[in-house]
């Protein structure tokens with residue numbers, strides 16, 4: 001039953017509701033969420049945890065005039081539902097439907113586009129200084145999870161905000177004591193101490209009482225009084241030391257606590273930090289019991305919950321990597337596995353169980369993960385950094401300056417390379433080939449199937465410098481994976497089909513398979529290049545003697561990608577054969593089903609055949 005929810009057209013309707021109605025609305029919203037996400041798939045646990053907070057925020061603040069920035073944004077579904085997108089939830093994360101993350105082009109209520117974590121405070125601060133300079137009376141609210149709070153960028157923003165005068169910035173720490181996996185790090189321990197009330201509770205109560213009694217003209221003085229009171233009673237919180245007025249912890253599922261607190265903070269303005277305690281999966285027993293499983297499920301039956309898959313399914317590339325990592329770690333005790341907060345997604349669950357002292361979840365801290373690996377390599381150990389292609393973007397300078405420049409032996413296992421599907425443009429791993437191949441020393445390997453993934457991991461692991469293996473989200477072609485730890489030759493491709501038409505298709509990665517199918521109709525030669533760097537120059541020189549035209553195929557951006565590598569080599573070697581580069585165009589590619597997106601871009605058998613045939617007519 002969603003009677004009240006169905007009357008909500010915009011947050012203005014939420015602002016009119018009584019406390020009792022807000023409570024009913026929250027219950028209906030939660031029910032709607034479970035039903036809706038069970039039909040589309042999406043991020044469930046985090047959204048169940050932000051229902052009351054979202055209702056309270058839209059009730060108290062004047063959105064969209066006031067800005068709410070949802071960190072990561074995977075918890076913004078209640079916000080989407082209350083801001084006019086209830087019906088669109090049926091197409092969430094599907095082609096043509098709404099995004100799973102806040103998106104400025106989608107709604108005026110989405111103040112900032114997010115999906116990569118820990119950006120909210122910086123963005124809110126940027127908005128706040130403009131409001132200050134333009135004398136716009138506006139509130140800026142960053143809602144950030146305890147996981148997202150572990151990233152350096154969040155602290156860079158707090159550091160900057162703490163000395164910024166005259167702004168309204170409210171940081172709400174949505175602390176559910178969970179990242180995707182259980183949380184890690186010293187900050188988590190600190191937050192647990194705050195949560196237990198041992199640091200600031202008494203001081204907070206005293207401070208709040210003082211503030212509530214004071215008339216607004218003396219608020220500034222009040223803040224000083226409050227700070228002084230805290231100082232007398234015990235140590236200030238870290239956030240107070242950084243210049244914020246800390247409130248909390250409060251129960252983030254209790255509207256009676258949330259609403260007056262938010263109203264109070266709104267009145268106060270300035271630099272405010274509110275610590276809210278929530279439960280991931282709140283209100284859906286199965287998600288409460290296993291928030292990790294329900295972090296980002298596919299479709300499921302709400303009454304049964306997620307069911308274990310029956311039958312035999314092809315292993316995913318992630319599973320192939322996870323198994324390889326365990327086998328390699330068994331064989332080489334120098335191996336250390338590193339993940340920036342993506343244990344499940346990167347396939348490290350088993351590795352952690354079997355090699356706990358060699359497993360490092362460093363938090364949402366990609367830059368640190370890379371340099372941490374560099375340090376390990378300096379001491380003769382062999383770090384394997386398991387990281388999604390899109391998240392390695394965060395560690396780019398570290399990759400160049402800390403790893404490659406020193407030619408350190410760090411292996412990068414790049415998952416989710418290429419189109420990722422439902423998460424869309426924010427998570428697409430489209431750029432790694434281009435941004436890696438321009439860095440000296442680094443090996444860039446692009447396996448075409450699961451078995452080759454393992455073989456190239458072997459090669460890259462044994463290569464005594466920086467090396468990367470990129471593989472896509474999901475399952476491959478069902479190739480049998482040999483349990484070997486033997487490497488294949490570095491920088492050598494393999495001819496898969498000899499054609500007679502004088503056309504050679506050079507495939508970098510899993511698009512080899514549609515390329516092979518397309519080649520039948522074209523009678524083209526097909527090569528599994530295996531490596532973008534080093535490029536198999538000998539093979540290319542030989543092919544150029546017998547072929548008149550080349551096509552490159554990759555699931556990565558065309559600009560600067562593997563096709564560019566081939567063209568550059570041809571130019572340097574005075575090879576005059578024309579090259580048609582097939583890959584991802586120079587646009588951000590929205591969410592949708594992975595294969596459908598590739599087909600839409602002409603990267604399936606038919607598309608390749610058509611485009612190659614049309615191009616051949618022009619040369």
Ligand SMILES: Cc1ncc(C[n+]2csc(CCOP(=O)(O)OP(=O)(O)O)c2C)c(N)n1
Pocket residue numbers: 046049072074075115116117144145146147148149176178179180280340341342364366391394
């Ligand atoms: C830069 C970056 N690294 C990793 C991720 C993947 N990721 C998405 S949500 C999440 C956990 C966030 O935890 P928290 O902020 O506490 O939110 P919760 O899921 O607990 O609601 C992670 C690691 C990401 N989105 N961005």
Ligand SMILES: CC(=O)[C@@H](O)[C@H](O)COP(=O)(O)O
Pocket residue numbers: 043072074115180296345416420423473
């Ligand atoms: C929000 C976020 O960044 C992750 O939860 C991401 O959606 C995971 O994607 P995968 O499902 O590909 O692991």
Ligand SMILES: [Mg+2]
Pocket residue numbers: 145146147148174175176177178179
């Ligand atoms: Mg959390």
